[in-house]
Amino acid sequence: MKKNSLIAAVLGLLLSMSGVAHADRLDQIKSAGVLRVATFDSNPPFGFVDPKTNQIVGLDLDYAKAVAAKLGVKLEVQATNPANRIAFLTSNKVDLVFANFTITDERKKEVDFSTPYFASGTQFIAKKGVLTQPAQLNSLRIGADKGTTNEQQVRAQFPNATIVAYDDTPFAFAALRTGNVQAITQDGPKLVALLAKVPDRDKYEIPPFTISNDYEGVGVPKGEPRLLAAVNETLKGLEADGSAASIYDQWFGPKSAAPLPRLFKIGDPQKS
Amino acid sequence: MVQVNGWLAPKYLLWLWHGFGITLGLAATVALSATALGLVLAMMRRARWSWLRWLAASYVLVFRNSPLLVQLLFWYFGVATLLPETAMTWLNAAHTLSIGPVTLGWPSFEFVAGWFGLTCYSTAFIGEEFRAGLRGVPGGQYHAAAALGLGPFTAMRYVILPQALRIALPPLFGQYMNIVKNSSLTMAIGLAELSYASRQVDTETFKTFQAFGAATVLYIATIALIEVALAVFQHRGARMSHRS
Numbered sequence: 001m002k003k004n005s006l007i008a009a010v011l012g013l014l015l016s017m018s019g020v021a022h023a024d025r026l027d028q029i030k031s032a033g034v035l036r037v038a039t040f041d042s043n044p045p046f047g048f049v050d051p052k053t054n055q056i057v058g059l060d061l062d063y064a065k066a067v068a069a070k071l072g073v074k075l076e077v078q079a080t081n082p083a084n085r086i087a088f089l090t091s092n093k094v095d096l097v098f099a100n101f102t103i104t105d106e107r108k109k110e111v112d113f114s115t116p117y118f119a120s121g122t123q124f125i126a127k128k129g130v131l132t133q134p135a136q137l138n139s140l141r142i143g144a145d146k147g148t149t150n151e152q153q154v155r156a157q158f159p160n161a162t163i164v165a166y167d168d169t170p171f172a173f174a175a176l177r178t179g180n181v182q183a184i185t186q187d188g189p190k191l192v193a194l195l196a197k198v199p200d201r202d203k204y205e206i207p208p209f210t211i212s213n214d215y216e217g218v219g220v221p222k223g224e225p226r227l228l229a230a231v232n233e234t235l236k237g238l239e240a241d242g243s244a245a246s247i248y249d250q251w252f253g254p255k256s257a258a259p260l261p262r263l264f265k266i267g268d269p270q271k272s
Numbered sequence: 273m274v275q276v277n278g279w280l281a282p283k284y285l286l287w288l289w290h291g292f293g294i295t296l297g298l299a300a301t302v303a304l305s306a307t308a309l310g311l312v313l314a315m316m317r318r319a320r321w322s323w324l325r326w327l328a329a330s331y332v333l334v335f336r337n338s339p340l341l342v343q344l345l346f347w348y349f350g351v352a353t354l355l356p357e358t359a360m361t362w363l364n365a366a367h368t369l370s371i372g373p374v375t376l377g378w379p380s381f382e383f384v385a386g387w388f389g390l391t392c393y394s395t396a397f398i399g400e401e402f403r404a405g406l407r408g409v410p411g412g413q414y415h416a417a418a419a420l421g422l423g424p425f426t427a428m429r430y431v432i433l434p435q436a437l438r439i440a441l442p443p444l445f446g447q448y449m450n451i452v453k454n455s456s457l458t459m460a461i462g463l464a465e466l467s468y469a470s471r472q473v474d475t476e477t478f479k480t481f482q483a484f485g486a487a488t489v490l491y492i493a494t495i496a497l498i499e500v501a502l503a504v505f506q507h508r509g510a511r512m513s514h515r516s
Contacts, residue, residue, distance in 0.1 A: 141364060143462070147475035164382060164462035165472070171349075175462065178352035179360035180381055 026071075026227040029095055034076050035068040038094040038219075041079035044193060045251040045258065046100040059251040060098040063117055063218075063235070066243065067096070070234040086110045089221050096231065097219030112224070113217035114231045117244070119264035121210025122150045125176065125191050126183040131207045137161045143172035143181035150185045153212050169194055176204075187214070192258035208261065213271045215264075239266035280482050284473045288483075291469025292490050298383065298465060299452045299494075302390040306451070307444075309391065310398030317403055328399070335396035341457050343393055348385040348461035386458035386465075390451065398447050405440025406432065438509055445502040449495050456491075466490060 029035050039060045040047035047058040056077050068075035078094050085101060088094045089111050103113045124131055124142075131140070138160040144151035146165040155163055164181055166172045172184040173194060186194070188210065195201050218235075220228045238244040244266055252260040280288075316328035335343070352360060360381075367378035379387075409432050417427035459468035470487035474480050 146468075146471060152476060165468070166462050167460055171460075174349045178349055179357060180348070180352060180364060180462075 024226055025095060025221065025224045026230055029071060029073055029227070033073050035064075035071060035073045035096065036076045036078060036094045037064045037068075038078045038080040038085060038088045038097045038099055039064060040081070040099045043100060045189075045256075047079075047098070059118070059247060060100060062247045062250070063238070064096070064098040066238055066247070067218075067231055067234045070237070071230065085219060089219050092221070095221070095227070099219075100216050101219045102214045103217045107219075110222070112220040112222055112228055114220060114228060115235055115266060116215035116217045116264070116270065117235050117238075117266050118216040118248075119268075119270075120187045120189050120214050120216065122153050122185055122212045123188040123191055123206055123210050124183045124185050125173070125195060125204050125206055127176075127203055128205045131183050133207075134158075134209055134211055137183070137211075140183055141181040143175045143184040145169055145172060145186065148186070149212075150187065154185055157211055173198075188260055189252070189258070192252070192260045196258040206260075210263075215270055235266050278479065278482075280473060280477060280479055280486070284477055284483075285486075287469045287473055288466065288486050288490070291464055291466040291487075294383070294464060295452070295455050295466040295490075296494070298386060298390070298455045298458065298463070299448075301387055302394055302451050302455070303448050305387075305391045306394035306398050306447075309395040310402055313395060313399030314402035314406060317399070318406065332396045332400060335393055336400075340389070340393050340454055341460060344386065344389040344457055344461050347389040347392075348382070352381075352385075380463070382458070382461055382463040385461055386455070386463045390454060390458070393454070394447060394451050397450070398444065401440045401443045401447060402436070404443070405436035405438075408439040409435045441505060441509070442502065445498055445505075449498050452491065452494050452498070 039056055039058070041049050041056050043058075045058050046060045047056055049055070050057045056079060061077065064077070065075055078088065080088055080094075080097070080099055082099070085097050085099055086107065089097055097111075100118070101107075101113070103116060107113070124137075131137070134157075137154065137158040141162045141164060142154055142158075144154065144163055144165050145168055151163060151165055154161055164175065166175060169184070169186055169190065172181070172186075175181045176184045184191075188206065191206055195204060195206065198204065218231050220231060235244070238247070245262065248262050250256065252258060252262065313328050313331065316324050319325050319328075355363075363381045363384065369376045369378070413431055413435065414427065417431040422431065455465055456467035458465055459471070462468075464472075466487050470483045474483040477483065
């Protein structure tokens, strides 16, 4: 017993020493008075440059602002692209990443993720009335973007669907318009953004189902449990006081340019 | 570490093999139709009527002076918007034709559009190779044929064309090689040929080297076979002309 408590005491001392050795990131942020965040700058409506103000705006940015406000510090934004998100975190260039960051097991090996604050999934655009339930996909010609997970999910789940892969989403949409394919697939938010710009969008619809669920969270450096807890607490608080819903509605609500029903709330159980 | 070890799983080799089959099928049908149409085009350029010559010259101008990729996108996306919806539905549905024990499947619209686009493009080049071959036959040959009492058609068939073909053969085979290579551009219109398949395999397996390496080897092998075929043809042609 005595020996055990001695070991525990030594371990405890070591742990607290290592805590002192590299000062907690949350304390660093508070003492510097600045929260450094990486967001996208060309991925509307998550993070993009507003041509009027030349500032980065978007859903991700609104969440970042809310977290900075909760911590009582200034927000400093660093633009990133998808490939640099993990590198920015691991090299201490930023404190948090708010960049439509999908939580995957592979990425969890490199960084920690907050509780998800946004969810999206593989969805479809079809002419109205053509596609009402997933089982119909097996008998349709589906346009996809080459090399996307959307394409791979359709192929794995609907082996009888005919998949025609194009170089990018506008090409796939052109094929849908001309009738070469009966539906096209992409992430829901990208599909609403695409449909928003189409002149005859009344002819098309996004059937209200997803065939996969991706969850987007805040990227947090590994080994910063206090920072992670602070982010999670803030996100849950935003949901509780309704500001999460109003942030969502500003970008995806019924009156926005790209309406998408809010199927996921912060703290909801995650479906695979 | 970059993973280069490990060959592709059989499933992915099958994808590549299937893509290779589409590439060969497309290239062969395009070569056939473009050769036939190219010969017609070359004849049109020597026609007695100026409007026919003018028509052939403008065809070459249009199809040789615009990028193949744009032409393919035009046939696949552009023309499709002009066709009535019922026609598009028919073209995109599966059709089979049974002749006795043989069942022929109607190819996908991607294949039809790719074949049509490549044929239109290659006809312009092959027609010019034929024209060059015809112009390479000395004028004396026409007079000699006429002196022997041959009419214009028989003279063309038995005297001029065989000589023109021998001149045009190497560049003609060069055009066949181009057709094989150009067929890779049809992946932009969603035709699942070899380049498309190699890209699919790459994105699913992350075995980039193997995926594109295998495709490259298959292309090189096909081109090499065409070169061998040319050498065989030339050798046989030379022997036959020696004998006669």
